[in-house]
Amino acid sequence: MLSRWVRTWYGIVLRPLFSLLLTLGITANTLTIASLIIVASAGISFAYGQRILAAWLLLLGALLDGIDGELARVGGFESPFGAFLDSICDHCADFAIYLGMLWPYLKSDAYLEVILIFVAMFSSVFGSHVRSRAGMMGIDTKSIGLFTRFERIFILIIGMFIGKLTIALWGLAVFNSLSANQRIIHTVRASHVEKSTLRSRQPVKP
Numbered sequence: 001m002l003s004r005w006v007r008t009w010y011g012i013v014l015r016p017l018f019s020l021l022l023t024l025g026i027t028a029n030t031l032t033i034a035s036l037i038i039v040a041s042a043g044i045s046f047a048y049g050q051r052i053l054a055a056w057l058l059l060l061g062a063l064l065d066g067i068d069g070e071l072a073r074v075g076g077f078e079s080p081f082g083a084f085l086d087s088i089c090d091h092c093a094d095f096a097i098y099l100g101m102l103w104p105y106l107k108s109d110a111y112l113e114v115i116l117i118f119v120a121m122f123s124s125v126f127g128s129h130v131r132s133r134a135g136m137m138g139i140d141t142k143s144i145g146l147f148t149r150f151e152r153i154f155i156l157i158i159g160m161f162i163g164k165l166t167i168a169l170w171g172l173a174v175f176n177s178l179s180a181n182q183r184i185i186h187t188v189r190a191s192h193v194e195k196s197t198l199r200s201r202q203p204v205k206p
Contacts, residue, residue, distance in 0.1 A: 014067060018074045028072035028082055032089050035064040039093035043100025046160070055160035058097060062153040065090065087128075090149060094124060097156065101165070116169035123176035124152065130180055134187040144186045145179030152176065 042057035098121045105113040159168025
């Protein structure tokens with residue numbers, strides 16, 4: 001929900017930056033790959049106990065990921081491959097940061113945090129899978145759900161900066177799961193509406 005509010009104005013605010021990036025020959029795909037590398041570095045930093053550095057790297061990676069799509073739109077370079085690359089890199093980056101967080105908790109036998117990380121990671125991937133399968137049915141669930149990737153990264157960054165990562169993990173585990181279920185419910189309802197509409201259009205036999 002927060003991400004949809006931010007996207008209503010950030011494209012206009014950052015338009016001079018987009019113009020500069022395009023002038024320098026930097027493409028949206030470049031930002032996508034750079035974001036993956038930086039977020040993976042955040043995961044490695046967290047695994048080695050550098051929590052604040054990991055938070056700053058995650059923030060930078062999230063900023064790059066947040067503007068790559070808008071840069072493609074401004075530059076007129078939107079393409080199916082760009083969307084594909086962005087999705088793949090997002091999933092790899094999410095796995096890298098979750099894996100980086102998992103390592104120190106495994107070493108310290110913090111079983112609660114380990115379970116929360118697995119639940120948060122699974123529900124995040126599951127939500128993306130639901131969206132993909134719903135899209136194959138012609139049902140768009142992109143705007144469905146309380147938490148998008150933007151909110152997930154935001155919660156993690158705040159948790160890292162203030163040292164309350166367990167609370168952040170609880171939030172991710174709960175709201176990622178809730179968002180995935182919201183997409184399932186929306187898909188089921190939309191499917192039933194579509195079936196009812198098709199039935200109503202069928203000619204009545206005399």
